[in-house]
Amino acid sequence: MRLSDAPKGANAVVQSVSDAHPADPIAQRLRDLGFVAGEPVRLVARGPLGGDPLLIQIGSTRFALRKSEAARVDVLVDGAA
Amino acid sequence: MRIALVGNPNCGKTALFNQLTGGRQKVANYAGVTVERKEGRFVAPSGRTLHILDLPGAYSFEATSPDEAITRDVCHGRYPGEAAPDLIVCVADATNLRLHLRFVLEVRRLGRPVVLALNMMDAARRRGIAIDVAELSRRLGVPVVETVAVKRGGAKALIARIDESVPDIVPAAIDQASVEQLHTEVRSILAATVTTSRDTVAIDDAIDRWALHPVFGLAILATLMFFIFQAVFSWAEPIMDAIESGIAALGVFVTGFLPADSALHSLLNDGLFAGLGAVLVFLPQILILFLFILVLEESGYLPRAAFLLDRMMFRVGLTGRAFIPLLSSFACAIPGIMATRSIQDPRDRLTTILVAPLMTCSARLPVYTLLIAAFIPSRSVWGVFNLQGIVLFTLYFAGIFSALGVAFVMKRLRKDKSEHALIMELPSYRLPNVRDIGLGLWERAMIFLKRVGGIILALTVLLWFLSSFPGPPDGATQPAIDYSIAGRLGRMLEVIFAPIGFNWQICIALVPGLAAREVAVAALGTVYAMSGSDDSVASQLGPLIANQWSLATALSLLAWYVFAPQCMSTLAVIRRETNSWRNVAVAAGYLFGLAYLASLATYQIARALS
Numbered sequence: 252m253r254l255s256d257a258p259k260g261a262n263a264v265v266q267s268v269s270d271a272h273p274a275d276p277i278a279q280r281l282r283d284l285g286f287v288a289g290e291p292v293r294l295v296a297r298g299p300l301g302g303d304p305l306l307i308q309i310g311s312t313r314f315a316l317r318k319s320e321a322a323r324v325d326v327l328v329d330g331a332a
Numbered sequence: 333m334r335i336a337l338v339g340n341p342n343c344g345k346t347a348l349f350n351q352l353t354g355g356r357q358k359v360a361n362y363a364g365v366t367v368e369r370k371e372g373r374f375v376a377p378s379g380r381t382l383h384i385l386d387l388p389g390a391y392s393f394e395a396t397s398p399d400e401a402i403t404r405d406v407c408h409g410r411y412p413g414e415a416a417p418d419l420i421v422c423v424a425d426a427t428n429l430r431l432h433l434r435f436v437l438e439v440r441r442l443g444r445p446v447v448l449a450l451n452m453m454d455a456a457r458r459r460g461i462a463i464d465v466a467e468l469s470r471r472l473g474v475p476v477v478e479t480v481a482v483k484r485g486g487a488k489a490l491i492a493r494i495d496e497s498v499p500d501i502v503p504a505a506i507d508q509a510s511v512e513q514l515h516t517e518v519r520s521i522l523a524a525t526v527t528t529s530r531d532t533v534a535i536d537d538a539i540d541r542w543a544l545h546p547v548f549g550l551a552i553l554a555t556l557m558f559f560i561f562q563a564v565f566s567w568a569e570p571i572m573d574a575i576e577s578g579i580a581a582l583g584v585f586v587t588g589f590l591p592a593d594s595a596l597h598s599l600l601n602d603g604l605f606a607g608l609g610a611v612l613v614f615l616p617q618i619l620i621l622f623l624f625i626l627v628l629e630e631s632g633y634l635p636r637a638a639f640l641l642d643r644m645m646f647r648v649g650l651t652g653r654a655f656i657p658l659l660s661s662f663a664c665a666i667p668g669i670m671a672t673r674s675i676q677d678p679r680d681r682l683t684t685i686l687v688a689p690l691m692t693c694s695a696r697l698p699v700y701t702l703l704i705a706a707f708i709p710s711r712s713v714w715g716v717f718n719l720q721g722i723v724l725f726t727l728y729f730a731g732i733f734s735a736l737g738v739a740f741v742m743k744r745l746r747k748d749k750s751e752h753a754l755i756m757e758l759p760s761y762r763l764p765n766v767r768d769i770g771l772g773l774w775e776r777a778m779i780f781l782k783r784v785g786g787i788i789l790a791l792t793v794l795l796w797f798l799s800s801f802p803g804p805p806d807g808a809t810q811p812a813i814d815y816s817i818a819g820r821l822g823r824m825l826e827v828i829f830a831p832i833g834f835n836w837q838i839c840i841a842l843v844p845g846l847a848a849r850e851v852a853v854a855a856l857g858t859v860y861a862m863s864g865s866d867d868s869v870a871s872q873l874g875p876l877i878a879n880q881w882s883l884a885t886a887l888s889l890l891a892w893y894v895f896a897p898q899c900m901s902t903l904a905v906i907r908r909e910t911n912s913w914r915n916v917a918v919a920a921g922y923l924f925g926l927a928y929l930a931s932l933a934t935y936q937i938a939r940a941l942s
């Protein structure tokens with residue numbers, strides 16, 4: 252499932268980050284920030300307008316990601332298959 | 333020896349730099365505070381002089397914004413006119429090692445001597461994070477020291493270590509490690525050296541539940557902003573009154589010793605006391621505004637506000653990241669424009685730079701306050717709000733809304749559909765330190781007083797000179813200023829500005845306002861003192877213009893200052909940051925156009941209604 256579609260408050264594990272286009276700097280940055288396979292993440296909150304951006308917790312750090320950015324991250328949500 | 337401080341954003345590099353060098357560079361609780369390289373010196377206990385370089389924070393050497401590029405270039409020895417540093421002090425936030433260690437590994441790969449400073453050890457201990465420093469140092473192959481950059485003596489271990497010897501260079505184990513490999517290494521290092529009880533701080537979670545709530549979050553933000561404007565207006569009033577009468581008394585006392593018709597008497601009374609006094613009164617307001625800005629900056633709330641507003645700002649062609657630069661512009665557009673370096677996307681950055689002058693800078697506050705106090709009755713509205721406060725709030729918002737409008741038009745003109753990044757870190761909340769805030773305010777007060785004693789004084793004296801010479805011919809019937817250079821210039825400009833209701837006195841005041849906006853107030857003080865028949869004008873500018881101007885003129889001047897195109901330093905910094913005269917012309921042109929149109933509309937409508 253895409254991280255942008257994860258339910259609020261759910262714990263998830265990153266599977267992969269995919270490039271939206273070749274040499275995608277946003278995907279590269281997400282990987283640098285720790286969005287790599289096996290890393291636990293959590294969708295903490297959604298922004299007030301249109302549910303954008305998302306507040307994502309990874310490790311002890313919180314990032315605001317736009318939906319389009321979070322959509323690059325493929326996750327496995329605990330409990331869901 | 334040259335030492336560079338390198339690390340992730342917001343890990344305390346600048347706090348450490350200040351601690352080492354005794355400097356006062358800006359420290360605040362969000363990523364992207366430092367946006368240029370800053371140099372300082374410090375004499376180590378051994379007597380050696382060390383050159384310390386503070387650099388912008390970076391998540392990675394794959395730079396995505398101009399500030400990160402500076403750090404990358406300095407570290408690689410590619411920065412123009414500068415060799416690579418002899419020693420890199422890599423700073424990492426001990427409470428955030430999962431993120432920060434990866435960059436440490438990247439820095440280690442540079443193949444230069446590195447010392448790791450584990451900063452924020454106080455916070456780490458409070459959170460129950462235990463770090464095996466010896467093991468960490470062994471695994472990384474670099475010396476590791478603990479620091480608390482915000483505590484006196486908190487950098488002792490670091491000073492001792494860098495004074496001792498330059499550490500050996502660790503040969504990089506894997507030269508071309510992939511991101512995944514680096515992260516794997518970080519995980520294994522963490523597993524062996526760090527024990528934590530939980531990932532987050534309970535208080536952060538609790539505050540964020542409210543502060544980022546879709547409804548309450550926005551309500552809290554709006555209330556906070558409104559409260560600040562009310563406070564700036566109402567808290568400052570008693571102090572301002574005291575300063576005003578103090579200056580008036582001093583003026584009477586000092587000029588009492590001078591012959592009443594001498595040039596010196598006129599210079600002191602009309603130039604110094606009427607001019608400078610008029611500006612000095614605004615010190616309390618400016619300090620109250622900065623009190624709020626400093627507390628907000630240190631609290632960690634600002635990135636939250638950016639989170640709340642990102643969607644809206646994105647719609648109009650900005651980004652949530654623009655929030656902090658734009659908020660800084662309320663103090664002054666110059667640091668605001670510099671702060672845009674932390675915006676990754678060059679188009680977002682340019683838009684932010686171009687609209688930053690629309691944020692009402694603190695130098696415009698004197699103009700607003702003077703006019704509001706003179707023309708808007710101090711009435712309470714719905715029992716809680718003051719009408720004057722509401723007008724001030726409206727003026728600030730007029731600036732904000734026009735910024736949104738201008739950004740939107742630019743987005744349309746650009747027709748650009750590509751993706752712009754946000755990716756913004758939200759730091760832990762932190763209680764501001766009273767001493768730091770006090771020092772920050774003291775600094776702002778000094779900056780303001782230096783401006784008053786420097787450029788504003790110089791311009792005021794110059795204006796007094798231009799308004800006094802040439803003197804009136806024999807048998808002149810008008811006040812002397814009518815025959816002076818300034819008087820003539822004012823009359824010439826009046827032709828252009830008459831349709832928007834500006835008289836020639838205002839026109840004169842606008843000219844020195846090009847160099848510093850507050851001067852406009854000082855200049856009005858001087859001009860009216862010069863043209864007044866008696867000498868009692870000093871610091872009585874408000875009541876005087878209330879008598880002489882129509883309400884329409886006052887409102888028109890307020891509208892003019894919402895856009896206030898006339899600030900040379902802002903245009904200069906736009907030129908420097910965008911490296912283009914074209915952008916300067918665009919900014920100056922659209923600001924002037926909007927100012928003129930807004931004033932024209934305000935003046936004509938107000939006149940039609942009255």
Ligand SMILES: Nc1nc2c(ncn2[C@@H]2O[C@H](COP(=O)(O)OP(=O)(O)OP(=O)(O)O)[C@@H](O)[C@H]2O)c(=O)[nH]1
Nearest residue numbers: 342343344345346347360364365366389452480481
């Ligand atoms: N508790 C605690 N707070 C610290 C310490 N060092 C820095 N801080 C706080 O951390 C925040 C960031 O400090 P800065 O020095 O601005 O960080 P920076 O690394 O220069 O940040 P950028 O310039 O944005 O890269 C500020 O709110 C500081 O007050 C520390 O040792 N302990």
Ligand SMILES: [Mg+2]
Nearest residue numbers: 345346365366
């Ligand atoms: Mg800094």
